[in-house]
Amino acid sequence: MALRRLVQxxxxxxxxxxxxxxxxxxxxxxxxxxEPIRATLFPGDGIGPEIAxxxxxxxxxxxxxxxxxxxxxxxxxDPRTESFLTWESLESVRRNRVGLKGPMATPIxxxxxxxxxxxxxxxxxxxxxRPCYSLxxxxxxxxxxxLVTIRENTEGxxxxxEHQVVRGVVESLKIITRQASLRVAEYAFHxxxxxxxxxxxxxxxxxxxRKTDGLFLKCCREVAEKYxxxxxxxxxxxxxxxxxxxxPSLFDVLVMxxxxxxxxxxxxxxxxxxxxxxxxxxxxxxxxALAEAxxxxxxxxxxxxxxxxxxxxxxxxxxxxxxxLNDKADQIHNAILNTISEGKYxxxxxxxxxSTTDFTKAVCDHL
Amino acid sequence: MxxxxxxxxxxxxxxxxxxxxxVTYMPRPGDGSPRIVTLIPGDGIGPLVTxxxxxxxxxxxxxxxxxxxxxxxxxxxxxxEVIESIRRNKVCLKGGLFTPVGxxxxxxxxxxxxxxxxxxxxxxxxxxxxxPTRHExxxIVVIRENTEGxxxxxEHEVVPGVVESLKVITKFCxxxxxxxxxxxxxxxxxxxxxxxxxxxxxKLADGLFLExxxxxxxxxxxxxxxxxxxxxxxxxxxxKPEQFDVMVTPNLYGNLVANTAAGIAGGxxxxxxxxxxxxxxxxxxxATAGNVGNQKLVEQxxxxxxxxxxxxxxxxxxxxFPSFAxxxETAVKRVIAEGERxxxxxxxxxTTQEVVxxxxxxxxxxxxx
Numbered sequence: 001m002a003l004r005r006l007v008q009x010x011x012x013x014x015x016x017x018x019x020x021x022x023x024x025x026x027x028x029x030x031x032x033x034x035e036p037i038r039a040t041l042f043p044g045d046g047i048g049p050e051i052a053x054x055x056x057x058x059x060x061x062x063x064x065x066x067x068x069x070x071x072x073x074x075x076x077x078d079p080r081t082e083s084f085l086t087w088e089s090l091e092s093v094r095r096n097r098v099g100l101k102g103p104m105a106t107p108i109x110x111x112x113x114x115x116x117x118x119x120x121x122x123x124x125x126x127x128x129x130r131p132c133y134s135l136x137x138x139x140x141x142x143x144x145x146x147l148v149t150i151r152e153n154t155e156g157x158x159x160x161x162e163h164q165v166v167r168g169v170v171e172s173l174k175i176i177t178r179q180a181s182l183r184v185a186e187y188a189f190h191x192x193x194x195x196x197x198x199x200x201x202x203x204x205x206x207x208x209x210r211k212t213d214g215l216f217l218k219c220c221r222e223v224a225e226k227y228x229x230x231x232x233x234x235x236x237x238x239x240x241x242x243x244x245x246x247x248p249s250l251f252d253v254l255v256m257x258x259x260x261x262x263x264x265x266x267x268x269x270x271x272x273x274x275x276x277x278x279x280x281x282x283x284x285x286x287x288x289a290l291a292e293a294x295x296x297x298x299x300x301x302x303x304x305x306x307x308x309x310x311x312x313x314x315x316x317x318x319x320x321x322x323x324x325l326n327d328k329a330d331q332i333h334n335a336i337l338n339t340i341s342e343g344k345y346x347x348x349x350x351x352x353x354x355s356t357t358d359f360t361k362a363v364c365d366h367l
Numbered sequence: 368m369x370x371x372x373x374x375x376x377x378x379x380x381x382x383x384x385x386x387x388x389x390v391t392y393m394p395r396p397g398d399g400s401p402r403i404v405t406l407i408p409g410d411g412i413g414p415l416v417t418x419x420x421x422x423x424x425x426x427x428x429x430x431x432x433x434x435x436x437x438x439x440x441x442x443x444x445x446x447x448e449v450i451e452s453i454r455r456n457k458v459c460l461k462g463g464l465f466t467p468v469g470x471x472x473x474x475x476x477x478x479x480x481x482x483x484x485x486x487x488x489x490x491x492x493x494x495x496x497x498x499p500t501r502h503e504x505x506x507i508v509v510i511r512e513n514t515e516g517x518x519x520x521x522e523h524e525v526v527p528g529v530v531e532s533l534k535v536i537t538k539f540c541x542x543x544x545x546x547x548x549x550x551x552x553x554x555x556x557x558x559x560x561x562x563x564x565x566x567x568x569x570k571l572a573d574g575l576f577l578e579x580x581x582x583x584x585x586x587x588x589x590x591x592x593x594x595x596x597x598x599x600x601x602x603x604x605x606x607k608p609e610q611f612d613v614m615v616t617p618n619l620y621g622n623l624v625a626n627t628a629a630g631i632a633g634g635x636x637x638x639x640x641x642x643x644x645x646x647x648x649x650x651x652x653x654a655t656a657g658n659v660g661n662q663k664l665v666e667q668x669x670x671x672x673x674x675x676x677x678x679x680x681x682x683x684x685x686x687x688f689p690s691f692a693x694x695x696e697t698a699v700k701r702v703i704a705e706g707e708r709x710x711x712x713x714x715x716x717x718t719t720q721e722v723v724x725x726x727x728x729x730x731x732x733x734x735x736x
Contacts, residue, residue: 141501141605157517157534162571168538172572174517178528205619207466208474211522212532236468238626242656245605245630259565263598263623270602 036067037323040092043070044102046297047307052102054309054360055316058335061364064320064328069096073104073115083118090122093290098323100316101292105299120153124285126180127187128153128261130278130294131318132268137341138350142271144249149268150191151261152184153282158258176212176257181219187283188220188255189227199231199252200224203240203260216257240264244271269294276349279314281322289322291315305355308347310336313363335366392689399430402686405452405459406433410440412660412670413462416652419672419723420460420679426727429683429691433460438475440465440659445478453483458686459649460679463658477520480513483647486540487547488513488621490640490653491681492628497704498637498713504609505632510551511621512544513642518618536572536617541579547643548580548615549587559591559612560584563600563620576617601627608632622655629654636671636712637703639678641685650682651675664711668718671710673699676726698729 043052052070059066071089080087093099104115119125128151134143161173185202192200202220206213217234224232235243237260243250244264248271256264269278275295282290293311301307313336320329339345345362346352354362406421408414424431434456436449453459466474479485493506521533545562552560562580566573577594584592595603597620603610604627616624629638640653652658652674664670676699683692702708708725709715 158568160568162569164571168575170536170571170575172534172536172569174532174534176530176532205622207468208477208518208520209522209532211524211530215528215530234468236656238622238654238656241601241623241626242630242635242654245627246634259619262565263601263620266598267601267605267627270605274602274606 036065037098038067038069038096039319040089040096040099041068041070042089042099042101042104043072044293044297045073045105046103046299046302048102048104048297050303050305050307050356051293051309051312052100054356055100055312057360058313058332058363058367059316062328062332062367064325081118081122083115085115085118090119093123093288094286097286097288098319099288099290100312100319101290102312103293103295103297105297119290120282123282123288123290124154125282125288125290126152126154126285127184127283128265128280129187129191129283129318130265130268130280132265132272132278134272135277135340136337137343138273138277140271140273142248145268145271147248147251147268148191148195148197148253149261149265150184150188150253150255151265152180152255152257153261154258155180156258158262174209174212174259176215178215178219181216181257182223185220185223185255188253189223189230192230192253193227197230197253199233201240201251201254202232202234203237203254203256203264204234205237205260206234207236213257220255237264241267244268274349275311276308277310277314279311279318281315281318289319291319291322305357306348307356308349309356309360310340310347331367332363335363338366339363394687398687401430401432402458403432403434403456404682404686405449405456406435407438407449407459407461407464408435409438409462410465410659411463412664413464413658415665415668415670415719416672416675417460417462419719420675422723423676423695423726423730424679427691427694427730430688431683431686438464440475441467442475445475445482450479450482453647453649457647458682459647460675460682461649461651462675463652463660465659477518479649480642483644483649484514485642485644485647485649486512486514487544487644488625488640488642489551490625490629490638492625492632492638492653494632495637495700495703497706498633500631500633502605502608502631505628507608507611507628507632508551508555508557508613509621509625509628510544510548510613510615511625512540512615512617514618515540516618534569534572534619536575538575538579541576541617542583545580545583545615548613549583549590552590552613553587557590557613559593561600561611561614562592562594563597563614563616563624564594565597565620567596573617580615597624600624604628604631626654626656629656634712635674636710637673637677639674639681641678641681648682648685650678650685652678668720669710669716670719671712672719672722673703673710694730695726698726701729702726 043049069092073084078086131148132145134145155175157174159175164170188200204213204217206217269275280292280294293315295311317329317333339362345354345359347354347359408417434452464475488511490509515535517534519533519535524530548560564573564577566577608631629635635654635657638653641650660670680692680696702725708717708722710717
């Protein structure tokens, strides 16, 4: 199996170097490897396959050196992972280190873990990064949004540790550890520095939850000392909500524990136009990055060529940036923004009447 | 006759906007005797805005007398004489109390709520006519459970570097807050109650809360009931706030949702609210964000008194002085609508005293003059 793959890869190299001898030279200053980068693709359910097609088409036209390894979520529970995601799929992500995931609907029932939970636990995805910026040309009530929410993804209030003490009394545990808080704070400051952001705000409720959020803040402060060029501030969550809905331009990068992160990142998505336009990327251990579209699988419009691929396209741009293919990322990003701001080709949810394929073609034309 | 008829016609044809109720409130003999209300100025801008309330109560000759107590956020506990006073008077008006971050003193606000069992916190977020905001048609009342949930204060360090915090949800508290929410909706002619939760993740805890809400909902068939997950709720609040009417939430989500709703409707400077229990009621500025203010506001005396003024109008209604409540509310709303005297958070540059003077001038303003 491994031998076959090795032979395949060698053949591919040969063929690519024969057909496109100038591959290394014709594309910009990025160090594009001579062999394409392999990335795992989970098209997902519902509108997932259509928007995944969109991404593949745009990547083709832009000539991105990415080779997709598609994996589908099965309908049988794999006992090794206790979920519908097979061990092979997870291994593929671990090997390739990057992936793109469409919307997945977790089937209702017992005896298996939710798909998102499986991915998160097995791949150690500890930070969820969502850049939220106002799309030029698509007017919402807020037009000066430019912030990034970074949310701790493994612990906090979502540990799932609950029990009934006596009838009618339930306890739920919120866990904060030094290790997880340091990890996400490190990533937040690293991201801020790598993307030219000036300010990192830690969001907390440490005046009430003194030890838990207090520990989170302590870790953030420790990491902040290592990055003196980045301003660090702490904002209580209710002040943060108030400021976000009054004046979102006050924030730059936000780093938060799990529950607050969930709420604030969805609030910010609402400010710019909803989950259909928001990119997202999960960062895991050993440098794994799994970009995903955070909207639902929309089974009612599945297969009708009406879906909006913007979220998945913008997430794939985040994936490219993670791979340091910044020129390509900028190219696609600008193409998407130009298409939306022109307004001629917009899908139904943005108030237009184009189909998925029309929108995709418009983006390709803009490249 | 000819000269008088235009004003007569106007009085008949135009609606009265001068704050006089057309329904007579028939009091019991002795209802007009003055009530004593505990007053806690608090920290930061607290003394400034409670001073504003006192001035206006005097100007209206309202039958309310204040028993003032000094309490500050860095005290170790609420002084027992203050608690005694509130138990005696049953009603209290309070400015913000500063809660230090990260260690040491526990929150005095929480202490007061637990001590007096003020289990419901209410914030009324609505658009004020004349105040421009990004969102229209906002009229949301957020009712938040005030004693348990994530604010139980039960935390401990398991091993160094690992801290646990307990979130406690009980059927007893969930049931009574749901009961209060539906009763409020019924008494105030509200059509819909929405429960905010995260039961897809916290299945037992928020599941218990939802179960209690559903049980109470069956007793009020005339009021619509639905449920919404908290992250979707925040997203809907910033895009389509008109779909919400009354919202009932556990403790932490209520904090976030109330502040978000207050922010979209005009900010924490103009939203009234209060805390109520079976025996006592404490009125204060609705949204908790910014109720202590910052040093600059205190020095320049430019704090916004509107929120506390509207809360004191709610207090007057609670004390069964509806006419005074209406006069105060009408005057405050007219000052906001006219827009000449607005503090910095509403886009103006007036001081607190200027706003107070404007409200006093409008207290007996009559439209047809």
